[in-house]
Amino acid sequence: MEQELQIYIDGKYYPKSQAKISVYDHGFLYGDGVFEGIRVYNGVVFKLKEHIDRLYCSAHAITLNIPLTKEEMMAAVVETLRKNKMKESYIRLVVSRGVGDLGLDPRKCPKPTVIIITDIINIRSGNAKETGITAMFSWVRRNPVDATTHEIKSLNYLNSVMAKIEANACGVDEAICLESSGCIAEGVGENVFIVKDGEILTPPTSTGALAGITADVVTQLCEKLGIKITTANLTPFMMFTADEAFFTGTAMEMVPIREVNKRQIGNAKPGPVTKRLMAEFHKVIQDPKQGIAVKY
Numbered sequence: 641m642e643q644e645l646q647i648y649i650d651g652k653y654y655p656k657s658q659a660k661i662s663v664y665d666h667g668f669l670y671g672d673g674v675f676e677g678i679r680v681y682n683g684v685v686f687k688l689k690e691h692i693d694r695l696y697c698s699a700h701a702i703t704l705n706i707p708l709t710k711e712e713m714m715a716a717v718v719e720t721l722r723k724n725k726m727k728e729s730y731i732r733l734v735v736s737r738g739v740g741d742l743g744l745d746p747r748k749c750p751k752p753t754v755i756i757i758t759d760i761i762n763i764r765s766g767n768a769k770e771t772g773i774t775a776m777f778s779w780v781r782r783n784p785v786d787a788t789t790h791e792i793k794s795l796n797y798l799n800s801v802m803a804k805i806e807a808n809a810c811g812v813d814e815a816i817c818l819e820s821s822g823c824i825a826e827g828v829g830e831n832v833f834i835v836k837d838g839e840i841l842t843p844p845t846s847t848g849a850l851a852g853i854t855a856d857v858v859t860q861l862c863e864k865l866g867i868k869i870t871t872a873n874l875t876p877f878m879m880f881t882a883d884e885a886f887f888t889g890t891a892m893e894m895v896p897i898r899e900v901n902k903r904q905i906g907n908a909k910p911g912p913v914t915k916r917l918m919a920e921f922h923k924v925i926q927d928p929k930q931g932i933a934v935k936y
């Protein structure tokens with residue numbers, strides 16, 4: 641029989657069926673915690689250092705002291721993969737405030753909970769990359785920067801879940817969230833890009849969007865390829881009239897958007913700029929220099 645997936649909780653490993661945390665954990669009770677989603681390609685943890693840096697920034701923003709150094713955290717991620725012999729994986733790294741009482745005061749939680757799951761993720765249909773996906777602007781606004789902003793990768797994802805519910809209800813693949821003044825922030829777990837006249841535009845994090853690591857990879861690729869890329873406020877009109885559009889994210893990778901609120905984007909097919917970037921992106925994720933290799 642195949643060995644059950646081993647999950648790291650606070651320095652110990654548990655089989656998936658027994659990997660449990662307390663119902664008094666404030667991650668569960670209040671969404672008080674932070675997380676990362678990281679991919680492993682061919683035994684290399686893609687951009688591990690960048691994900692760990694972002695995790696510690698998120699934790700700092702909510703005054704959560706992670707009880708491991710960054711080096712220890714990276715070693716724990718690598719060891720969990722090695723134990724599970726996983727060469728292709730989606731890692732969910734969670735640090736919650738830990739066990740407290742039935743009051744939201746984080747001072748009641750002496751010890752953060754650290755969880756590392758190295759499993760797989762399946763969030764889009766098989767041919768999304770070839771055909772592109774449909775999206776809609778949801779009525780659910782992105783939480784603002786002076787609230788539970790998604791600049792922090794916190795365990796508070798109700799904002800995104802509600803937007804996703806709206807997309808599901810409307811029979812659309814993905815939702816796009818606007819910020820309070822009506823400009824585009826991001827998808828539910830993806831950054832958004834549009835292409836207009838051969839140039840690329842993407843919203844700033846001041847819309848309450850996460851500074852995506854995949855988005856950063858795409859930005860660097862644009863610079864390498866000599867494609868002009870600018871951070872700018874994007875209106876729904878700019879999306880409707882774009883030549884091309886696409887999402888980026890660790891889970892989704894790079895996926896073209898072919899339609900938004902029933903308006904066709906460009907000719908409703910992955911456009912030349914998107915296709916060129918996707919091809920380059922797939923070379924980057926297979927490059928062992930882009931991450932930390934696991935020794936199995």
Ligand code: PXG
Nearest residue numbers: 790829830831850852853854855889890891
């Ligand atoms: N925005 C938000 C709000 C995210 O959570 C991204 C953008 C993309 O960032 P990266 O660094 O991954 O390029 C994310 C991260 C899911 C899922 O199930 C996706 C994310 C997080 C959690 C779950 O689709 N993406």
